[in-house]
Amino acid sequence: MILSVLRQCKDTLLNFLYPLRCQGCRRYLPASPVEHVCPDCRDILYKSISKVCVVCCKEAPENASVPFTCKTCATRKKPELIFLHAGLYTGLLKDLIKTMKYVPRQFITDTLGEYLCTFIDKQNIDMSLYACILPVPLSRVRMRERGFNQAECIAHYMHRRYTIPVNTSVLKRKNHRHPQASLNRKERLTNVATVFSAKKDPSLEGASVILLDDVRSTGSTLYYCAQTLFSMGVKHVLALTVAFNK
Numbered sequence: 374m375i376l377s378v379l380r381q382c383k384d385t386l387l388n389f390l391y392p393l394r395c396q397g398c399r400r401y402l403p404a405s406p407v408e409h410v411c412p413d414c415r416d417i418l419y420k421s422i423s424k425v426c427v428v429c430c431k432e433a434p435e436n437a438s439v440p441f442t443c444k445t446c447a448t449r450k451k452p453e454l455i456f457l458h459a460g461l462y463t464g465l466l467k468d469l470i471k472t473m474k475y476v477p478r479q480f481i482t483d484t485l486g487e488y489l490c491t492f493i494d495k496q497n498i499d500m501s502l503y504a505c506i507l508p509v510p511l512s513r514v515r516m517r518e519r520g521f522n523q524a525e526c527i528a529h530y531m532h533r534r535y536t537i538p539v540n541t542s543v544l545k546r547k548n549h550r551h552p553q554a555s556l557n558r559k560e561r562l563t564n565v566a567t568v569f570s571a572k573k574d575p576s577l578e579g580a581s582v583i584l585l586d587d588v589r590s591t592g593s594t595l596y597y598c599a600q601t602l603f604s605m606g607v608k609h610v611l612a613l614t615v616a617f618n619k
């Protein structure tokens with residue numbers, strides 16, 4: 374509580390010293406903006422949220438009732454791991470995500486948190502089915518460098534909206550021995566596979582959980598996090614991201 378008040382004071386002071394501009398059109402924003410976009414750019418951003426199948430994320434017909442499951446997914450057993458994303462990693466959404474990683478100000482994570490929650494509401498996803506949200510962890514070294522975990526910030530925004538608990542104690546990420554950039558694709562996958570570990574938590578046995586990250590590209594990080602969770606008895610994982618980098 375005290376920390377969040379202090380953070381808000383710091384944000385207000387920073388906004389006073391360095392007036393903020395909309396991430397989209399560079400128009401000046403009010404001194405205490407709720408989001409990092411002006412109302413016009415917000416409208417454009419939110420138009421990118423489409424109605425999708427809640428199993429495979431394929432676009433749904435405009436008149437489909439929600440939650441929507443496409444014909445192919447309806448005839449199959451529900452997969453234990455589902456990937457969903459609110460938008461594509463492009464344009465304004467990409468700019469916002471990139472800015473959030475280097476400027477951890479509350480209203481930027483709130484913009485992305487609200488965007489993701491609008492997606493969840495639009496799809497009518499029942500959040501009460503999930504035991505908790507597990508943000509994809511950063512390694513200790515990366516956490517020290519950056520000072521915050523962007524996935525965790527968005528998870529806390531979702532907690533405020535749906536009261537679903539945020540769990541940061543189960544999943545752990547070891548420090549990479551090799552930087553990912555120096556490895557080829559196969560080596561990268563092996564590197565990621567051995568990087569996560571989970572602390573046993575009996576309350577998650579047989580549970581459905583949400584695994585949260587800001588961006589998914591190959592999906593290997595989310596895949597191996599999910600495998601780690603399955604190995605400790607979790608039954609279903611919804612791997613949710615703000616954006617998908619095609």
Ligand SMILES: [Zn+2]
Pocket residue numbers: 395396397398399400410411412413414415
């Ligand atoms: Zn704007």
Ligand SMILES: [Zn+2]
Pocket residue numbers: 426427428429430431442443444445446447
């Ligand atoms: Zn589908």
